[in-house]
Amino acid sequence: MVDPAPYLVIAEELRGRIVGGEFAPGDRLPSVAELGRAHGVAPSVGARAYGVLVEDGLVISRHGAGHYVRGQEAPALLVRRSKRRPEDSPFAEGAAEQGAVGTWRHESSTAAADAAVAARLEIVEGDPVMQTDYVYLADDKPVQLARSWEPIALTGASLIVLPEAGPYAGVGVAARMRVIGVDVGEAVERVRARGATRAEASALGVNPSAPVLFVERTYFDQSNGRPVETADVVMRGDRWVAEYGRRPARS
Template sequence: MTRKPRYVWLADQLRAPILRGEMPPGTRLPSRTRLARSYRVSEQISRTALRLLVTEGLVEARPGSGYYVRDTPDVFRICRTDSTSGSGLGRLAREPLGTEQEPGETPVVERLGLREEEPVYRTTSRGLSAGRPITLHRSWEPAALTVGTLRTPFDAASDAGLLERLGAAGYPVDRVVEEVGVRVLRESEAVLLDSAAGIPVLVVERTHYSGNRPVETSDLIGTADQCRLLYKLTLARPRPRGRP
């Protein structure tokens, strides 16, 4: 049998009482130095073990204070089968943060089939629960589609949906493609989510098409320990036997 690395073994010793409820949320864990002495390991091993528990979502690091057992986070289910192709935030409240025109950069221009630095409209919003940010939503669309009209994200009515707005501009959306992945939270995103850069997040890349032309693409970002993506699929009913 392969022997466990020492930091994994130490993380096991700390994880077990947390999961048994012997160390309730808010409990301060021993310092790295104290752990190293108690378990006869190096401080590097105790540091790595604590970081592993942080990655698992069981422990949080408080700068200048130490490591503490985390509260069990609420789980938010985000429906991805909405009929209007909106944000699908469920019980989260949407907080618009504004729209800006900017030169398109990779990978956005690749997803939209544009040239590098071709102008795009970037719109940002957050999903809130009790005033606390849970998700971040960023969308981009080619400025050329609606520039000079009243259908840009700047000019359209606040209650106008994406499908309605682009359809009125002559680009009816008839297809949506989503790709789901996991990556770490970037610094600029962490600021908007009041979180720490480097933690794992779910990312839903959604692209709207009018025919074969991508007309909008977006990222929905949520922490992996709090967000679940809910898909409901309708299947064709099987034909009864004996019927043509």
């Protein structure tokens, strides 16, 4: 009889410890390095063991923060509502309205627009764009990702060129674009459901292929109809409900 692979042995040991109550929901589990030392194997073997438990829905992986026992409680839902002229970050405003603290991590860099981004921004493929990647957190838990692109030809000569740096950092697309005389109005969005990629699942702390809401969002200059910013937004399907339309005030 062939012995099971070491990563499967480690996975089953961890499963037993979790099911047996040694680790409670929300507890941080040993690091892959600690597993490697305990079992005399390379850290990559521990990583594969955790991969099994993540696939089984017993463990969640948090990018840069380790592995945790998945809780059984249903997370509180966040409602995403359309805002016609958000002056600050729509995410921060929406989270605050629902009693949560909205924060985000970000990283910006210049890039060459690929064919898809160029088509959405109506620029030439290869034109320089400012690309910004975001991880949004509600009460310190990741709930949303985004990647945005803005044409350098539009913003490059202004202090708004970096969305999250300088005097206009974090104020939202509408307020930033107004600095250079562009009125963007309400964003145009296309929304669909799909499964999370492995990278998205890791960043959001969900299982691979877990349902997410995917939003393709574009802001346009209201004076000439030209797109000035486009973004891909990925939201945890178990945390978000999208709500459209506005109820009239009751008399």
